[in-house]
Each structure stands twice: as C-alpha cells, then as structure tokens.
Amino acid sequence: MTSFVVIGHCAHTDGSFSLNDLPGSGGRMDLLCRSVQASLFLSHGIREDASCLLVMAGGPGPDKTVWFDGNHVRSLSPDERSSASFIKKALDIPAGNLYREVSPGVMVRKGGIEQILAEHRCGILDEKGNDIRNTSAGEFPDVFILSDHLNFTPDEEKQLQDLPRYSLGPQVLHADHAIVLLWNEIDRRRA
Amino acid sequence: MTSFVVIGHCAHTDGSFSLNDLPGSGGRMDLLCRSVQASLFLSHGIREDASCLLVMAGGPGPDKTVWFDGNHVRSLSPDERSSASFIKKALDIPAGNLYREVSPGVMVRKGGIEQILAEHRCGILDEKGNDIRNTSAGEFPDVFILSDHLNFTPDEEKQLQDLPRYSLGPQVLHADHAIVLLWNEIDRRRA
Numbered sequence: 001m002t003s004f005v006v007i008g009h010c011a012h013t014d015g016s017f018s019l020n021d022l023p024g025s026g027g028r029m030d031l032l033c034r035s036v037q038a039s040l041f042l043s044h045g046i047r048e049d050a051s052c053l054l055v056m057a058g059g060p061g062p063d064k065t066v067w068f069d070g071n072h073v074r075s076l077s078p079d080e081r082s083s084a085s086f087i088k089k090a091l092d093i094p095a096g097n098l099y100r101e102v103s104p105g106v107m108v109r110k111g112g113i114e115q116i117l118a119e120h121r122c123g124i125l126d127e128k129g130n131d132i133r134n135t136s137a138g139e140f141p142d143v144f145i146l147s148d149h150l151n152f153t154p155d156e157e158k159q160l161q162d163l164p165r166y167s168l169g170p171q172v173l174h175a176d177h178a179i180v181l182l183w184n185e186i187d188r189r190r191a
Numbered sequence: 192m193t194s195f196v197v198i199g200h201c202a203h204t205d206g207s208f209s210l211n212d213l214p215g216s217g218g219r220m221d222l223l224c225r226s227v228q229a230s231l232f233l234s235h236g237i238r239e240d241a242s243c244l245l246v247m248a249g250g251p252g253p254d255k256t257v258w259f260d261g262n263h264v265r266s267l268s269p270d271e272r273s274s275a276s277f278i279k280k281a282l283d284i285p286a287g288n289l290y291r292e293v294s295p296g297v298m299v300r301k302g303g304i305e306q307i308l309a310e311h312r313c314g315i316l317d318e319k320g321n322d323i324r325n326t327s328a329g330e331f332p333d334v335f336i337l338s339d340h341l342n343f344t345p346d347e348e349k350q351l352q353d354l355p356r357y358s359l360g361p362q363v364l365h366a367d368h369a370i371v372l373l374w375n376e377i378d379r380r381r382a
Contacts, residue, residue, distance in 0.1 A: 020211065023270050030270035034225065043340065043363040078365065079214050079221035080271045149234065169375050170382035172234040174269065180371040184360050191361035 002186060003051040003143040005116055006035045006175045009150045010058040015092035019084050027058040031148050033083035034176035040070045041078045055112040063112035066090045073105030113159060122163050125178055129165030137189040144182055146175040193377060194242040194334040196307055197226045197366045200341045201249040206283035210275050218249040222339050224274035225367035231261045232269050246303040254303035257281045264296030304350060313354050316369055320356030328380040335373055337366040
C-alpha cells in the first residue's frame with residue numbers, strides 16, 4: 001500500500017464550497033481533487049494498493065482528513081468534480097477522532113498530519129532531498145507527504161524535520177504531478 | 192518549444208457541452224482539460240515554451256484543433272473548468288482552415304492530426320517503444336501525440352506508423368499523467 005497525503009492549507013473543513021468553483025470557494029480544492037486522481041487512477045482502472053489522504057487545513061473548523069482508499073472506493077471518476085462531490089459529502093457529516101465511512105472507500109475524521117505521522121512511515125518531497133531515481137525500492141516510505149500550492153508552514157516543517165526527503169527533478173511541480181512521478185518510480189521498481 | 196497533442200476521440204466539435212458535466216456531455220473533455228494543465232503548468236507559473244493541441248474528433252462536425260500556447264495564454268487556471276471554458280469558447284466560434292485567435296494564446300482551426308503531422312516532427316507513445324529514459328535529448332521529437340482513453344483508430348495508426356515510439360514505464364497511464372512524465376524527462380535533460 002502506497003499513500004499520498006496532500007495538505008490543503010486553504011481547503012475548507014466544511015462542505016459549503018461550490019462544485020462550480022473549486023479553486024475559489026473550496027480553497028484550491030481543484031488541486032486536491034487532481035491529487036486523488038493522480039494517486040488512484042490508471043488509464044483503465046483504479047490502483048487498489050493506493051490511498052490518498054487529503055488534510056483540510058483551511059478552517060473554519062479544526063483540521064479534517066478525508067481518506068480515499070483505492071481498494072474499496074466505488075463510483076469515483078477521474079474528473080475533479082467527481083472527487084469533489086465525495087469530499088463535499090465527507091465534510092458535510094459530523095467527524096470524530098476515528099475514521100467514519102462516508103461511502104465505500106471514502107472516510108473522514110478530525111485531525112491532520114500529527115495523527116498521520118504517528119501512524120505511518122512517512123517521507124516528504126524537497127528540492128534538496130535525495131533524487132528519487134537513486135533511491136532503492138526498500139528505502140521508499142509507505143506514505144509521501146506533499147503540500148498544496150503553499151509551502152509547509154513553520155509548524156509543519158518542525159513536525160516533518162526528521163523525515164527522509166526526496167527530490168523529483170529540477171522543477172517545482174503541482175502536488176498531483178509529483179504523485180504521477182512517484183508512481184512511475186514505484187511502477188518501474190515493481191516491473 | 193515542446194508540444195503535446197491529445198486526440199479526443201469522443202470530444203465534441205461544438206461548444207454545447209456543459210461545464211458541469213465534462214466527462215459525459217463533453218466526451219471526456221475532463222481528460223483534455225487535465226492535459227492542458229499538465230502541458231502548461233508548473234507549481235507557480237506557466238511553461239512559456241510549451242503548447243497543448245487538443246484534437247476534437249467526436250463530431251458532430253468535422254475535426255477541430257484547439258491550441259493552447261503557453262507563451263501567450265492569459266487568465267488560464269489549472270482547474271479543469273478553466274480550460275474547459277476556453278475550449279467551449281473556441282468551439283463556439285466559426286473555424287476555418289487557418290488558426291483563429293479565440294483569446295490570447297488560444298486558437299482554433301478545422302482539421303486534426305493530418306495537418307499536425309505535416310507541420311511538425313512528431314513522436315508517439317507506445318508501450319513497446321523505446322524507454323524514454325534511454326533517449327537522448329537530441330532524439331526527442333518537437334511534438335508528442337497522445338490518445339485519450341481510447342486507442343488510436345486504425346486510420347490514425349496508419350498515419351502514425353512511421354513515427355518514433357517511446358514508452359514511459361510498465362503501466363498504461365492517462366494522457367495527462369504521460370505528459371507529466373515526458374516533461375520530467377525534458378526538465379532533467381535541460382538541468
């Protein structure tokens with residue numbers, strides 16, 4: 001199982017955003033939706049060994065995490081609006097400290113990266129990190145933590161400071177593009 | 192200048208599709224929109240040396256090509272709906288055999304890959320092609336031709352049969368994911 005966590009620093013914690021304005025009303029929800037798509041979709045199928053965890057950290061409430069599990073998710077399409085509909089539904093129901101199923105393969109709970117870091121062997125992306133191409137399969141973390149269009153906050157950087165860091169190339173990319181590159185590395189090592 | 196051509200076999204040639212249903216009413220227009228995003232966007236900017244050409248081949252009229260030019264495009268955002276709005280506008284105006292500007296950096300004309308093949312040094316993706324990682328920068332074509340969720344048609348295959356073929360790894364990917372991987376190869380060679 002490989003998981004991708006994307007921290008949405010502006011992403012709303014409630015479902016009041018409009019499906020017709022994901023970037024504005026959702027707090028760059030479009031980028032989070034494309035990250036779900038990059039994490040889970042092959043050309044003609046879903047990656048069953050993949051998860052995408054979206055940390056909604058843009059208020060107004062405390063952080064929430066929405067978890068898409070490729071092994072169980074149903075009726076998800078690759079377009080942004082499809083993921084956004086599931087996210088909206090997840091953020092509309094009351095969330096507790098444990099994951100609650102919203103629909104098959106989609107869960108929500110309160111909390112953000114602090115909980116994720118306590119539960120998984122994580123790594124992050126950093127332009128100054130080790131080139132992922134020189135990293136052996138065994139060194140790969142189970143969970144890659146990425147940020148949306150904003151850098152990690154100083155508080156997040158502190159929590160993430162001891163994690164292994166990987167770079168993907170000379171350009172700074174959108175989170176969903178980074179996930180595509182990470183999958184290609186994993187796919188090539190498995191082949 | 193690097194260009195990515197995506198053939199939308201079901202993509203409508205008029206602008207009557209709904210921005211609220213890009214996959215269904217647009218003929219997998221969502222995939223074409225993400226291909227524009229993958230072709231042109233860096234995390235905090237537009238690739239000015241990039242183009243994305245979308246071939247609308249799903250009728251009801253004859254094929255049209257919509258060209259997004261990274262060097263001139265303005266007010267384009269990375270979300271699907273943003274590209275879709277430009278495409279809709281492009282398909283709503285009368286198109287001739289020469290490109291006509293719809294808005295800065297967005298053009299439309301009649302015709303599809305036959306014209307593109309006559310104008311550019313093209314290559315295509317093929318699982319049995321040369322691994323892109325073993326290809327030197329000088330061998331790269333100027334234009335990569337990709338297909339949407341459907342394979343190239345027999346007629347297209349005939350037109351494309353003499354082009355160099357490149358593979359990206361062991362999995363069959365969405366066109367937008369393939370573009371991300373191609374850019375990474377180009378970026379690494381330029382660095």
